[in-house]
Amino acid sequence: MSTSTAEDTLASTMAPLWRGAVLFRVGTFVFATMGLLLHQSEYQRQWLGWLVLGVMAGWTVFTAYAYSRESGRRAPIVVVDVLLTLVLIGLSALVLDRGYLETPRPTITTVWGASCIVVAAIHGGQVGGLLAGGTNALVSFLVRGYFTIDIVRDTVMLIAVGFVIGMASTTARRSAMQLDQALRAQAATAERERLARSIHDGVLQVLSRVRRRGSEVGGEAAELAKLAGEQEVALRSLISAAPPDSSVDGEVDLGPQLQVLATPQVQVSVPATPVRLPTSTATELVAIAREALANADKHAGPDARAWVLLEDLGDDVVLSVRDNGPGIPEGRLAEAEAEGRMGVSRSIRGRVADLGGSLALLTAPGDGVEWEIKVRRGGTE
Amino acid sequence: MTETTATVSVMVVDDHPIWRNGVARDLAERGFEVLATASDGEAAVRIARTVRPAVVLMDLNMGASTGVEATGRITTELPGTRVLVLSASGEHSDVLEAVKAGASGYLLKSASVEELVDAVRRTAAGDAVFTAGLAGLVLGEYRRMAATGPDADPGTPRLSERETEVLRLVAKGLTARQIADRLVISHRTVENHVQSTLRKLQLHNRVELARYAIEHGLDGDPDE
Numbered sequence: 001m002s003t004s005t006a007e008d009t010l011a012s013t014m015a016p017l018w019r020g021a022v023l024f025r026v027g028t029f030v031f032a033t034m035g036l037l038l039h040q041s042e043y044q045r046q047w048l049g050w051l052v053l054g055v056m057a058g059w060t061v062f063t064a065y066a067y068s069r070e071s072g073r074r075a076p077i078v079v080v081d082v083l084l085t086l087v088l089i090g091l092s093a094l095v096l097d098r099g100y101l102e103t104p105r106p107t108i109t110t111v112w113g114a115s116c117i118v119v120a121a122i123h124g125g126q127v128g129g130l131l132a133g134g135t136n137a138l139v140s141f142l143v144r145g146y147f148t149i150d151i152v153r154d155t156v157m158l159i160a161v162g163f164v165i166g167m168a169s170t171t172a173r174r175s176a177m178q179l180d181q182a183l184r185a186q187a188a189t190a191e192r193e194r195l196a197r198s199i200h201d202g203v204l205q206v207l208s209r210v211r212r213r214g215s216e217v218g219g220e221a222a223e224l225a226k227l228a229g230e231q232e233v234a235l236r237s238l239i240s241a242a243p244p245d246s247s248v249d250g251e252v253d254l255g256p257q258l259q260v261l262a263t264p265q266v267q268v269s270v271p272a273t274p275v276r277l278p279t280s281t282a283t284e285l286v287a288i289a290r291e292a293l294a295n296a297d298k299h300a301g302p303d304a305r306a307w308v309l310l311e312d313l314g315d316d317v318v319l320s321v322r323d324n325g326p327g328i329p330e331g332r333l334a335e336a337e338a339e340g341r342m343g344v345s346r347s348i349r350g351r352v353a354d355l356g357g358s359l360a361l362l363t364a365p366g367d368g369v370e371w372e373i374k375v376r377r378g379g380t381e
Numbered sequence: 382m383t384e385t386t387a388t389v390s391v392m393v394v395d396d397h398p399i400w401r402n403g404v405a406r407d408l409a410e411r412g413f414e415v416l417a418t419a420s421d422g423e424a425a426v427r428i429a430r431t432v433r434p435a436v437v438l439m440d441l442n443m444g445a446s447t448g449v450e451a452t453g454r455i456t457t458e459l460p461g462t463r464v465l466v467l468s469a470s471g472e473h474s475d476v477l478e479a480v481k482a483g484a485s486g487y488l489l490k491s492a493s494v495e496e497l498v499d500a501v502r503r504t505a506a507g508d509a510v511f512t513a514g515l516a517g518l519v520l521g522e523y524r525r526m527a528a529t530g531p532d533a534d535p536g537t538p539r540l541s542e543r544e545t546e547v548l549r550l551v552a553k554g555l556t557a558r559q560i561a562d563r564l565v566i567s568h569r570t571v572e573n574h575v576q577s578t579l580r581k582l583q584l585h586n587r588v589e590l591a592r593y594a595i596e597h598g599l600d601g602d603p604d605e
Contacts, residue, residue: 200442200469205397208490213403216494232491236469255473264491269514269552271521272473307513307554311520314528322553370553 009183011070013176014122017169018073021118022064028112029060035106042105044097052091052108059084060112067119078123082132085109085116086139093143101144113140114158121165125173133162196239207232233263254282254317258289258310266293270310275317281355281375285319288351292321292371300325300368315377322370328363348373389505390414392432394425394448395440395467400490404438404467407494413501422451429455434462435505439484441468441475449478456483465504467497477518480579481586486510509576516552519578520545536588538581547574 036053043049063081066072092107107113117136121129137155144151207228214225253274262268277285289308296306304325311318345361348371352359357375391413395401398420405415416432419425421443429437437455441448452464464484468476469491476487486509488500500510523540540548543564550560557575561568 204469205400209399209403212407212494267489267513267554269517270473271525272477272518273521273525305554307552309513309517309549309552311517311549312524314524320549320553324554 007070009180010173010176013172013179014073014169017122017165017172018067021115021122022067024118025060025112025115026064028110028115029056032056032108032110032112035110036108039105042100043095044100045095048091049095049108052088052095055084056088056109056112063119073123075123078119078128082116082120082135085113086135089113089136089139090143098145102146104148104150107140107143114161117158117162118165121162122169124166125170126163126166129162129164129166129169130159131162133159136162199235199239204232204235207235229264236262250279251276252279252282254285254310257282257286258308258319261286261289261293261308265297265304266306266308268308268310271312273312275310275312277317277375277377284351284355285317285373285375288348288371288373289319289321291348291351292369296321296323296325296369299328304368317375317377319373319375320370322368324368327365327367327369329365388412388414389436389501390416390432390434391436391438391501392416392425392429392434393418393438394420394422394443394451395438396420396443397440400440404497407497408501411494411498413498422448425451426454426458429459429462433459436501437462437464438467438501439464439479441466441479447475449475449482452479452484453482463504463507465500465510473518476515477522480515480519481522481582483583485579487512487515489514508572509579511551511575513552513554516548516575519582520548520552522582523578536585538585540578544574544578547571548578551575 033053036049040046040049059081063077066077089107089109092109093101095108101107113136117129117132120132124131137158140154140158141147141151211225211229211232214221214223214228217225254277255270255275258270259268293306293308296304300306300323304323306321306323309318309320309322311320349359352373352375355375357373359374360372362370362372391408393401393405393408393415395404395418401418401420405418409415416434417428419428425437425439425448437452439448439452448466448468452466455462456464464479466476466479466484466487467490468487469489480487485504485507486500488497488510489512492500503510520540523538523545526537527539529537546564547560550563555563557568557571560571564571
């Protein structure tokens with residue numbers, strides 16, 4: 001399903017190029033027919049001229065059919081296309097005599113001969129275009145057997161056409177691939193949301209029921225309840241995590257990234273509308289919240305709870321992390337810092353300073369610890 | 382807090398039978414009168430009209446039928462019935478919409494039975510049940526409305542400085558008592574501030590809905 005989507009995207013991007021090639025070939029065939037009608041009286045072997053034109057007609061019809069569908073745009077057909085065209089151009093040497101060839105009158109294939117360059121360039125990119133253009137120019141030169149400024153110009157044109165169209169084809173192919181990647185990412189996100197919904201609706205409901213009932217029953221059931229509770233939190237984090245590619249213009253919504261930090265002990269409050277910040281700032285703020293929560297977990301005791309609050313003030317974004325543990329005793333912070341032990345405080349201070357934000361630390365014995373980090377939007381970088 | 386002098390009648394709305402029956406049993410065991418259960422919003426409105434519970438426990442994530450709409454209809458039609466949203470985390474915009482539609486509170490599904498029982502009692506008593514999460518949402522909503530610029534509708538509700546202060550403390554997990562202590566105001570005043578933030582939001586929502594209805598010629602309510 002997804003591979004056919006990729007091919008479809010590519011095919012639909014390349015289709016206009018192929019249509020153009022077919023149109024070019026049909027148009028040049030009409031031109032070649034008119035050239036033959038006009039000049040046939042001067043040909044050395046008229047019958048061979050008509051035979052060449054017949055083969056051109058047949059090949060034009062066949063390739064118009066083949067290149068109009070995806071299954072016909074294949075390397076063997078393109079290679080045969082180029083080789084056959086070279087042979088037909090070469091046959092001009094037998095159809096026309098030297099006198100004719102030494103004048104700037106057209107060969108049998110005329111511009112039709114260049115249509116295979118377009119085809120090769122579309123299929124094979126620059127390399128294909130250059131190869132077809134180069135051999136085409138070489139054979140044309142061999143048929144004429146001499147160099148004039150006209151021939152040089154034709155040579156350059158043929159090679160340039162091959163190169164330029166090849167480049168266009170490569171670019172189109174690349175953008176088709178990028179489009180396909182974007183579509184895939186979108187599909188992955190949709191799938192993720194679908195899974196999240198079904199996990200939420202099924203497994204999570206049961207787990208949270210087991211957790212609650214089990215802890216009421218107590219004993220062995222309480223142990224099972226604890227396990228169920230742990231899995232419940234893990235699953236919730238998993239399904240509420242923002243997909244990694246949610247960034248647009250290097251900005252992300254900080255809200256979902258913080259929500260992942262929620263556990264039975266940690267409640268995360270964010271606005272309902274996205275809080276967009278540069279990815280690096282958001283990552284730092286999440287790291288700060290994690291650190292503050294880890295510190296709360298270590299010092300506030302197993303029964304303590306913690307809250308994370310994200311506020312968007314327009315110009316500023318405020319992140320608060322608070323726990324209801326015993327708090328940091330007065331003087332302890334300065335004392336610990338003097339001894340070089342208070343890693344958390346220093347590390348958080350450093351991170352906030354790097355963001356160009358301000359930090360307030362509120363604590364009193366018995367009243368928990370509260371960090372408040374204020375960062376200016378789009379300010380300091 | 383207060384002992385149950387009268388039994389509180391409740392109705393549980395959730396599309397998951399395990400959860401629905403579990404909550405109903407928890408509440409029945411603790412002396413609540415479970416009048417009915419419903420598995421979708423449509424049925425919830427219909428049944429609530431007949432049984433008239435004091436408190437409806439409403440899930441929001443119920444597939445096609447939205448708990449938000451049911452919340453709006455129940456609170457408009459039945460003045461004596463209050464809706465307490467009981468929802469999983471991560472359904473932020475839905476919770477906010479439900480509260481604007483008239484729900485008097487919001488509790489996470491991961492809350493303990495004690496917290497649930499307490500929340501139902503308080504909802505029945507007319508208090509707003511604010512979790513930290515809801516406070517964060519309401520704060521965000523006021524700020525979003527304020528940020529729409531100077532040409533904003535003059536009727537747009539705003540938070541007073543005190544209300545902002547109180548909501549921020551609720552969002553940081555402080556209890557009403559702790560907030561009262563910190564701001565040196567009474568416990569009752571804290572409750573009043575919290576409720577007024579909700580009421581303003583709900584009133585604004587009603588006005589907006591009515592205006593929308595008049596502008597789109599939908600005001601001829603066939604029921605009236």
